[in-house]
Amino acid sequence: MTKVNPLTHFIGGHHVEGTSERFSNVYNPATGEVIANVPLASKEEVQEAIGKAKEAFPAWRDMSVAKRAEIVLKFRNLLVEHTAKIIRIICTESGKTEEDAQGELTRGIESVDLAMSAPHLMKGEYSVNVGGGINAYSAKYPLGVVAAIAPFNFPIMVPLAQTSMAVAVGNAVILKASERVPMTALYISDLWKEAGVPDGIWTVVNGDKEAVNELLAHKDVEAISFVGSTPVARYIYETGAKYGKRVVALGGGKNNMVVMPDANLEQVANAFISAGYGAASQRCMAISTLIAVGKETGDRLAKIVQEKVQALKVGPYDEKPDYGPVISQQAKEAILTSIAQGEKEGAELLVDGRQAAITKESAGFFLAPTLFDHVKPGMEIYEEEIFGPVRNIVRTETLDEAIQLINEHELGNGVTIFTNDGLAARKFTTEIDVGMVGVNVPIPIPVGYHNFAGFKGSRFGDGQMFGPDQARFYTKTKMISERWVEPSEENKLSFAFPSDYK
Numbered sequence: 001m002t003k004v005n006p007l008t009h010f011i012g013g014h015h016v017e018g019t020s021e022r023f024s025n026v027y028n029p030a031t032g033e034v035i036a037n038v039p040l041a042s043k044e045e046v047q048e049a050i051g052k053a054k055e056a057f058p059a060w061r062d063m064s065v066a067k068r069a070e071i072v073l074k075f076r077n078l079l080v081e082h083t084a085k086i087i088r089i090i091c092t093e094s095g096k097t098e099e100d101a102q103g104e105l106t107r108g109i110e111s112v113d114l115a116m117s118a119p120h121l122m123k124g125e126y127s128v129n130v131g132g133g134i135n136a137y138s139a140k141y142p143l144g145v146v147a148a149i150a151p152f153n154f155p156i157m158v159p160l161a162q163t164s165m166a167v168a169v170g171n172a173v174i175l176k177a178s179e180r181v182p183m184t185a186l187y188i189s190d191l192w193k194e195a196g197v198p199d200g201i202w203t204v205v206n207g208d209k210e211a212v213n214e215l216l217a218h219k220d221v222e223a224i225s226f227v228g229s230t231p232v233a234r235y236i237y238e239t240g241a242k243y244g245k246r247v248v249a250l251g252g253g254k255n256n257m258v259v260m261p262d263a264n265l266e267q268v269a270n271a272f273i274s275a276g277y278g279a280a281s282q283r284c285m286a287i288s289t290l291i292a293v294g295k296e297t298g299d300r301l302a303k304i305v306q307e308k309v310q311a312l313k314v315g316p317y318d319e320k321p322d323y324g325p326v327i328s329q330q331a332k333e334a335i336l337t338s339i340a341q342g343e344k345e346g347a348e349l350l351v352d353g354r355q356a357a358i359t360k361e362s363a364g365f366f367l368a369p370t371l372f373d374h375v376k377p378g379m380e381i382y383e384e385e386i387f388g389p390v391r392n393i394v395r396t397e398t399l400d401e402a403i404q405l406i407n408e409h410e411l412g413n414g415v416t417i418f419t420n421d422g423l424a425a426r427k428f429t430t431e432i433d434v435g436m437v438g439v440n441v442p443i444p445i446p447v448g449y450h451n452f453a454g455f456k457g458s459r460f461g462d463g464q465m466f467g468p469d470q471a472r473f474y475t476k477t478k479m480i481s482e483r484w485v486e487p488s489e490e491n492k493l494s495f496a497f498p499s500d501y502k
Contacts, residue, residue: 004037049174061141068167094155110466118471140477151178166225174204176206179206232249252284253454258402258428269305276290279323325364325365338386347392349370
């Protein structure tokens with residue numbers, strides 16, 4: 001029997017026990033066992049956390065940006081120093097493989113690296129003598145208390161992307177970690193404190209909708225960053241906007257890999273399987289659908305992919321599998337329902353993960369890979385994002401038809417094309433209506449120093465995840481016009497709109 005650990009919030013620089021008397025179980029998805037109880041914050045607890053963050057903000061804002069960057073650097077070094085511990089926590093509470101957890105942490109550190117450049121990204125502009133001895137300049141200031149609401153599928157990469165720049169440019173940050181994977185966020189709270197972040201500047205509040213609604217409504221929270229499903233992203237954006245917040249809310253993705261007849265199909269199959277089934281397909285940038293252009297391409301590709309999918313190894317992280325479990329029993333059941341619906345709607349089932357022993361017998365939340373062929377628009381498995389190892393093959397006759405299918409879908413997170421034809425690639429990148437586009441790249445997720453966001457129903461608001469736009473999102477710009485008048489200068493009364501400063 002695994003020991004069940006009571007968890008805490010991290011408020012005012014300290015681990016604080018919950019007082020709401022409401023808790024949620026945290027599971028090890030590989031065993032199905034409860035490993036911790038996480039407190040779900042009440043409205044009053046969230047208000048207390050916001051209050052402490054607000055109190056801490058002025059001193060942090062007034063600290064030199066170079067000193068703040070130095071603290072971020074110390075935090076970065078601590079992440080590297082404690083890599084093994086962080087990976088073990090991620091694997092335990094999310095079910096990821098060690099290799100996947102290492103990759104996630106590495107990408108998360110990219111966001112911390114970019115945050116160290118806050119002194120550069122906070123520079124304003126200056127114009128001398130725009131008229132009559134007046135100098136005009138812009139200056140960037142932090143917003144105040146800001147909040148990030150993180151998903152379960154990336155316990156560290158997404159929280160670091162949402163918060164590192166916010167801390168570096170001088171805000172007080174409240175992270176509402178996913179109640180399914182709260183242990184990673186609580187652990188890095190200790191690293192922030194060790195790095196020298198003042199008490200109250202970094203906060204973790206665990207909770208559910210009650211906590212989220214208070215963050216959205218509270219007058220002292222200036223901005224909200226969210227990553228999750230599209231319906232919730234829409235709710236976060238609409239609610240936050242109603243209360244006058246600055247909001248970026250990233251939703252789901254139904255990401256496609258278009259395969260042209262000239263592509264190397266062996267390479268394509270490997271790329272699709274790694275991008276489609278990695279992390280049990282629980283990535284918003286996972287490739288959901290192969291779109292094969294041409295009948296011969298589709299027939300050859302389906303055969304190659306089917307063989308490779310059947311050979312995938314599924315299991316707990318200590319057995320070195322290709323991927324591990326999905327996050328919960330409820331998630332597994334929803335995925336099984338989607339498979340049954342795909343069969344009902346007439347898709348051809350090439351690989352049925354329901355029949356594998358690990359799917360049927362394991363106490364963990366394992367689901368062997370499933371692959372459908374001849375999937376068509378209108379089918380639920382085509383239209384809806386399935387957050388689990390169920391992938392599709394769609395057939396089109398032309399590249400134009402493939403582009404049209406993708407552009408007509410309500411989601412537009414990521415897409416990629418595999419081809420050796422430069423003209424086809426140029427046509428695709430020009431005409432496709434998707435936020436992140438790849439050419440011969442399995443997952444077109446940009447590195448941490450480039451902006452990240454989808455189009456259409458995959459993003460609400462005008463902010464970005466990752467990249468230099470984070471500095472813009474978490475700061476406000478003042479425009480200052482400054483003039484020093486000579487004591488002897490003649491001062492005349494004028495009611496004209498200022499247009500000539502001579």
